[in-house]
Amino acid sequence: MGSLKISPLSLSTGGWYGQCLRHQHAGGPTQRQLPRISVRAVSTPVKQALEYRKLGDSDLLISEITLGTMTWGQQNTEQEAHEQLSYAWDQGINILDTSELYPIPMQATTQGKTEQYIGSWLKTKPRDKVVIATKVAGYSDRHTYLRKEEAVSRVNRKNIREAVEGSLSRFGVDHIDLLQIHWPDRYVALFGEYSYNAEKWRPSVPFVEQLEAFQELIQEGKVRYIGVSNETSYGVMEFLHAAKTHNLPKIVSIQNSYSLLVRCHFEVDLVEVCDSRHGNIGLLAYSPLAGGTLSGKYVNDQILEESKKWRLNMFPGYMARYKKSLVKDAVEAYLQVAKRHNMSLVQLALAFGRDRSFMASNIIGATSMEQLKENIAAYQVPRPLSQEIEEDIEAVFKRFRDPTI
Template sequence: MEKRKLGRTDLEVSSLCLGTMTWGEQNTKAEAYEQLDYAIDQGINFIDTAELYPVPSRAATQGRTEEIIGDWMADRSNRSDVILATKVVGRSMSDYFRDDKSLPRLTRRHIFEAVDKSLKRLKTDYIDLYQIHWPDRKVTQFGANPIVYDHPEPAEDETPIAETLAAMQELVTAGKIRHLGLSNESGWGTMNYLRSADEGVGPRVVSIQNAYSLLNRTFEVNLAEIALREQVGLLAYSSLAQGIITGKYLDGKRPEGARMSLFKNFGARYFTPGAEPATRAYLKIADDFGVDVAQMALAFVESRPFTTSVIIGATRMEQLKTDIAAHQFTLTDEMEKAINEVHMVHANPCP
């Protein structure tokens, strides 16, 4: 599998990254081990998780995914073979992340507690890529690139980016994290992190993990140029729009065991009025070319010049095998032309 540089670092990550957010909720520990073993065997060396996982997040399960990964690395004695990414939550109204029940913020105290807990659960003394899961400041949309802008009033206790960066530099110096990444961030936020780092405050961010799919190409509007010019590559998540692009939810269908069937309020951003017509159009392209729509969708994201890695996640092994095989998929010029023609009619229905 192709390996790509992570930002300006010397780390080379696989062009597909194994996502983990279902482990400990929809997937058992044994199923997670099976996915991990298969992914590694197929050439994936990049694993992404978070202190929040599994999803939907709740007090009873928070941190369980990291524990599973930590047990697997300990059992396989392979920590040095894995590039491990995890995340610290941003501003949150959930009180179960911190020992004193305080609401999470991206301050030094919160970040230090979060990283130490993650290290303990992961059974490791360092994290290769530590990511800010979402901003401390209030943003108009979780995915950071709104179609309709609704300006939120700034919070009185908003943590300055420089303060967050300074804490991250302490963790780099201590050897607890190697590199810093962003997630669900905007162009303004990304450039401010970069500017602060260039001014000598904290480490330079090396990646940005945002939603990007055939149903949500808002990353292209301004973040794509930042990613390329500043070498802050995209780690794309939800590249199948949480399964929407496969057509399995069309006409109100809710397959047994599927995430949208189990968790009724999960993934509302993918059930917009424009989602079904766009999905049907992409399904027709796949049918016309005689290809798997999931592999076509993943190959499109993987082939973008600003993409470093595509995060794939699955609850069943057959899904995982299909997704991983996407790295061998050849996206032709004719396919890309057809995709762009649909995009011009059905642009970004699920931002």
């Protein structure tokens, strides 16, 4: 249980790399001090070079790409999920992100299928080499099927335990490496809502009580580390303060949206809060391609037979913020930047996220193997991006800021 989780690689622990691992396992360098490590995945032939980064204050060494899973069970079959998992594994990706809710869009008939698909695949892999990150639902009075006895899902002791027990059963394992709160128990502006509306305030589960519930599961060996998602600076600071004041588990990660189209929320002040010299909390960025928008495929409004299967067309109203006219203008501008530098828009978008100093790992999901291969291959773009490319990106950013707002 206490062993270091590493990527599925054949590595020697001698030399500088081994010294880093032994030093970090013994309470050595912080994330800021520990250099990023570049190694090659063992595959035939070797296709991908990935970096591995220490996640916050944990001993989890994770690949800079996290495999996203939220379409499995809705748009993808179990066999397709296994194909994606095996391909990602062969490329050196060692962390999987999922949720008790998945697949998305949420519905009672499919809830939990994603974790089941992962569980059947895990039977063929060494458990201590795969980093499992899943999430417990935040406050919800709409999804009444989530809990057996309560109509409202809350981030309290009873709900957290029920969620964890369900996830462990679906995975078929005895512990979760990273358990995240999917969204806060309290009211916050979420999923396209930009401004905080004080009139929507509601009583919420105290931060200390939430951490005490997680502490019990950690002490029982069912959870190793905890993190948050869709969180604000206020929430992160409250969790950090509660952990320090009451000697409770500290959050090690934050999973928020971050991409060329969604930057301000994280860059304005969460970067400072999460910096290794302050909170030391690793960013697991979701929607690095902005729901597929940064592939460029939604620039043309024409709905063809093939495009009917695209996520934003398949589920009307879902992620509608990415279909605004201003978003299309911004995407076209970034597309021109990519062309100017002989890159695809996918390469530009993913390399941009990859190169942020505060990035622990980008969460990449796909509905097809073709998409997955393209997304992972984008990490072969020479690093870091040139100053000229960065300047061109900033020029577009100054024009559009966050166009989804």
